[in-house]
Amino acid sequence: MRCAVDTGGTFTDVVMADGRVAKVLSTPDDPGRAVRAGLDGRVPDLLAHGTTVATNALLERRGATVALVTNAGFADVIEIGRQDRPSLYDIWADRPAPLVPRRLRLEVEGRLDAAGREIEPVGPAPAVPDGVEAVAVCLLHADLDPSHERAVAAGLAGYDVSCSHEVSPEFREYERTVTTVVNAYLRPRCRSYLRGLDGLAAKVLVMTSAGGLIPAADAADLPVALLLSGPAGGVIAGGAAAVAAGFEGAITLDMGGTSTDVCLVRHGVPEPAAGRRAAGFPIRVPSLDIHTIGAGGGSIARIDAGGALVVGPESAGAVPGPACYGRGGVQPTVTDADLVLGRIPAGAVFPGLGALDVDAAGKALADAGATAEGVVAVVDAAMEQALRAVSVERGVDPAGLALVAFGGAGPLHACALAEALGMAAVVVPPRAGVLSAVGLLCAPRRRSLVRSWPTPGDVTGLAGALAELGARAAALVGAGAEVTTSVDCRYAGQSHELTVATVDDFAAEHARRNGYARPGAPIEVVALRASATTPAAVRVGDLPPVDRRPARGPCVIAEPDCTIWIPEGWSADVGPDGSYVLTC
Numbered sequence: 001m002r003c004a005v006d007t008g009g010t011f012t013d014v015v016m017a018d019g020r021v022a023k024v025l026s027t028p029d030d031p032g033r034a035v036r037a038g039l040d041g042r043v044p045d046l047l048a049h050g051t052t053v054a055t056n057a058l059l060e061r062r063g064a065t066v067a068l069v070t071n072a073g074f075a076d077v078i079e080i081g082r083q084d085r086p087s088l089y090d091i092w093a094d095r096p097a098p099l100v101p102r103r104l105r106l107e108v109e110g111r112l113d114a115a116g117r118e119i120e121p122v123g124p125a126p127a128v129p130d131g132v133e134a135v136a137v138c139l140l141h142a143d144l145d146p147s148h149e150r151a152v153a154a155g156l157a158g159y160d161v162s163c164s165h166e167v168s169p170e171f172r173e174y175e176r177t178v179t180t181v182v183n184a185y186l187r188p189r190c191r192s193y194l195r196g197l198d199g200l201a202a203k204v205l206v207m208t209s210a211g212g213l214i215p216a217a218d219a220a221d222l223p224v225a226l227l228l229s230g231p232a233g234g235v236i237a238g239g240a241a242a243v244a245a246g247f248e249g250a251i252t253l254d255m256g257g258t259s260t261d262v263c264l265v266r267h268g269v270p271e272p273a274a275g276r277r278a279a280g281f282p283i284r285v286p287s288l289d290i291h292t293i294g295a296g297g298g299s300i301a302r303i304d305a306g307g308a309l310v311v312g313p314e315s316a317g318a319v320p321g322p323a324c325y326g327r328g329g330v331q332p333t334v335t336d337a338d339l340v341l342g343r344i345p346a347g348a349v350f351p352g353l354g355a356l357d358v359d360a361a362g363k364a365l366a367d368a369g370a371t372a373e374g375v376v377a378v379v380d381a382a383m384e385q386a387l388r389a390v391s392v393e394r395g396v397d398p399a400g401l402a403l404v405a406f407g408g409a410g411p412l413h414a415c416a417l418a419e420a421l422g423m424a425a426v427v428v429p430p431r432a433g434v435l436s437a438v439g440l441l442c443a444p445r446r447r448s449l450v451r452s453w454p455t456p457g458d459v460t461g462l463a464g465a466l467a468e469l470g471a472r473a474a475a476l477v478g479a480g481a482e483v484t485t486s487v488d489c490r491y492a493g494q495s496h497e498l499t500v501a502t503v504d505d506f507a508a509e510h511a512r513r514n515g516y517a518r519p520g521a522p523i524e525v526v527a528l529r530a531s532a533t534t535p536a537a538v539r540v541g542d543l544p545p546v547d548r549r550p551a552r553g554p555c556v557i558a559e560p561d562c563t564i565w566i567p568e569g570w571s572a573d574v575g576p577d578g579s580y581v582l583t584c
Contacts, residue, residue, distance in 0.1 A: 016044075
């Protein structure tokens with residue numbers, strides 16, 4: 001028996017390989033309690049898990065007390081950062097406070113040059129102050145030669161040590177340092193949580209930001225790779241649903257209770273990214289290129305000081321939840337607005353709750369001076385901008401794409417968004433409300449590795465280095481792994497790079513993303529990537545079919561895990577895999 005559990009901010013979703021689905025309220029104080037409640041005493045052979053523990057710990061600043069060990073003179077790298085500002089025209093916008101205070105930034109003698117050659121021997125590990133729970137070690141150019149970091153780590157025996165050459169072996173000192181610090185900051189809490197899952201299944205696998213499952217023990221060592229753990233599962237299943245419906249290109253729209261996640265799918269494959277920002281910090285680990293905004297069913301609506309209606313990013317979450325839940329919430333949310341507009345049937349019952357209270361929803365909106373129509377318009381505008389960020393802003397016309405809508409609230413808003421962008425269709429997969437858990441159940445085992453390339457202008461030996469990196473990734477996954485490789489390239493003189501399959505593909509990708517190419521200009525390789533994947537034992541199409549029938553708008557289709565709103569002028573046909581394909 002295989003099972004998947006996706007822990008969200010409002011609900012925890014459980015999907016079994018035989019098609020059984022459970023949805024329980026999340027328990028923010030102890031996410032594992034909701035996991036155990038969803039399993040209801042069952043002990044599966046395999047549990048595939050998507051977790052928000054790492055993300056929430058970083059957002060809420062509930063990680064460990066961390067010390068940073070770095071080279072003499074470089075203790076302030078994580079505070080100085082880059083010259084860019086968080087908001088170009090907002091002089092009051094601040095960078096997030098560093099996770100390591102100045103007194104816990106420790107310096108060590110020793111130096112490597114930019115080619116990884118030693119120019120000063122490494123000194124002894126510094127004394128660590130009392131109260132430190134974890135140590136991050138990030139020395140200059142350790143991505144090229146990790147020997148100095150290993151020597152320092154050996155002198156810190158007894159501490160929980162994260163080394164940059166193991167966490168993020170890529171050039172750019174600031175990003176590598178921050179990523180390593182975040183890993184150290186998250187590791188004690190995530191390790192405790194993941195160990196608490198022991199006994200819930202014979203084997204526990206955890207989804208990474210790169211869209212693959214890894215053993216829980218490995219995830220506990222590298223929690224910085226779990227910041228997109230839950231959303232990545234939905235993107236995988238959403239991409240498969242788009243292909244099954246006949247669309248090689250799509251954008252996935254996962255609107256849950258707390259946030260909305262969108263991702264571009266090209267040629268049936270979710271777009272990868274070299275890294276992303278989380279809680280304002282640059283995170284350099286392999287991930288899917290998922291764009292997240294604070295817009296979900298539980299997002300709170302309010303009138304700001306200037307008299308404008310604002311929705312989110314604050315969320316009512318699972319406790320107390322939207323006003324209509326009857327759990328003590330009094331602030332209006334997107335769910336309250338959808339209920340008042342009739343997009344959610346009056347008297348509908350959500351898992352773990354009684355009938356939704358439309359009168360309480362209306363009162364909350366009125367007390368806040370907001371209208372249901374206004375709340376929906378504002379949240380739709382925010383999601384439309386997110387969809388443009390992963391398509392138009394990256395040189396992709398959304399007109400030929402499908403919008404794959406899922407999550408508990410995604411199918412309520414998808415048609416309006418698709419119409420605003422002129423998209424080809426809306427695809428609502430079976431079990432849309434728990435699709436991230438479906439994606440976890442049907443995800444492959446995958447390990448993604450990266451390493452810096454020491455001679456950007458010289459690619460001698462590149463093929464052999466890629467093969468070696470691919471072999472390392474395959475060894476981590478096991479027999480039968482399929483290996484793909486890619487390179488990060490840029491024109492000489494540029495400060496940012498693009499990931500392409502081969503150097504020969506760079507010019508065309510640069511033209512697509514930036515509108516021009518530079519024929520004859522030298523191309524540099526700055527990093528190598530390899531991903532090893534073994535096929536999932538369960539495919540999305542293997543799950544039992546869901547009974548669906550064609551429909552025409554305006555109408556509401558209430559399913560056990562989500563509600564679908566079909567506006568006037570739209571019709572819903574049933575695709576070969578049971579997906580609704582909505583067109584106008």
